[in-house]
Amino acid sequence: MDILKKSFKKSIWVFHLSTAACNNCDIEVLELLTPRYDVERFGIKLVGSPRHADALLVCGSVNAHAKPRLLEVYRQTPKPCLVVAFGSCGCSSGIFRDSYSIVGPLDKVLKEEDPDVKIVYIPGCPPKPEAMIEGIVMGLGAI
């Protein structure tokens, strides 16, 4: 069992989910796949289906429209899984905090669904690629 747990840290498959983001963070994620920052060195790759994912990369302040979709995708992801709150909006809903359509930052919404959810916060608008890599490495240490 120990070796399987170790291999979990060496192979993180990421599903990228956008919940009412301004698209800037979504573009920055692609930087991680370029030759300069190549995250495949650590076994991280993007997958197309939440069923394959080990980490959900969630960008954006969660609004009322996106909340049921976010919870559905979280339920579809096999556990154990890591949630990455990405960018200022993901961490705290950012400058949209007091808007009428926002139902709260990501962690509040997810903790209603599952109190034991593991969330990594990567602040920044958008975060730098170095910050993203450091955040994911720290998150793996916490598992």
Add this chain to the structure above:
Amino acid sequence: MKLLFYYLIFPGFIFASVIGLLTVWLDRKVSARVQWRQGPPWYQGFADIGKLLYKEVIIPEEAFGSGFIAAPLFGLASVVLAVTILCVSFFSMSEGFIGDIIVVWYLFAIPAIALIYIGSTSGNPLSSVGVSREIKLLLSYDLPMIIIIVMMASKAGSFSIQSIMDWQRINGSNISNWYGIISFAVAIFCIQAKLGRVPFDLPEAETELGSGILMELSGGVLAAYELSKAIMLFGLPMFLIILFWGKGIIGGILLYLLIMVLLILIKNTNPRVRIDHAMKYFWGWMSGAAILAGILAYFGV
């Protein structure tokens, strides 16, 4: 007892999975180097399988539960059996039997059929699009490949792996003639499609269908599928080596690396084709080339 050893340890399950997973690493590493990236470490394939075994298995509500779990295991078992039959003949550990080359080719088709079963039972609309593409692809690449297998068998005078290899030991490898080179090129594209790699990755189409046919697979079920795909990545080039080279282990290893390089370069330099293009391509150009090779083989060129 000896057969069980063959099946589970030496040319079978453990040997083939180790070589297959190392080949998966080679594939990802060379692809990364082609794109000027660093690429994953050598144990990446093993880590992926271990990770998937650690994760939870989710069975969709609509799915027929036991079939959903059993189908990829059937696929894995038949791929291991096919590789065992191939390797036992290649390393001259056994005589084989008449018709084993046909048995091997159809054992390699079982993972695709298992996948069609899983995709259609999972109840996901994107999976069912993937299923229809997988069926069409299976029908289209089988035709040129069967023409080639029949051609090589009629050259050797028998449908057994041993006699095809013996014939090449005496009369020179098939690949050293014109008909061999043409049919080798056709066969490379056929196994590229059979492995579901990039120009023909229509059933999975990650950006288009969100992993399509594999969409509802998770945890151990996905691990069984990934492992059978890795073993096929070892088994199908092995099949070509037997058909076209047939002698010597060192030459076989070199030809294996050549085939892998060709497969990886085709993967990295091509976009995904449409399903009607793929069918037209296999039933038109590829079958035509295979028949041309057959005519050349009849005249012994």
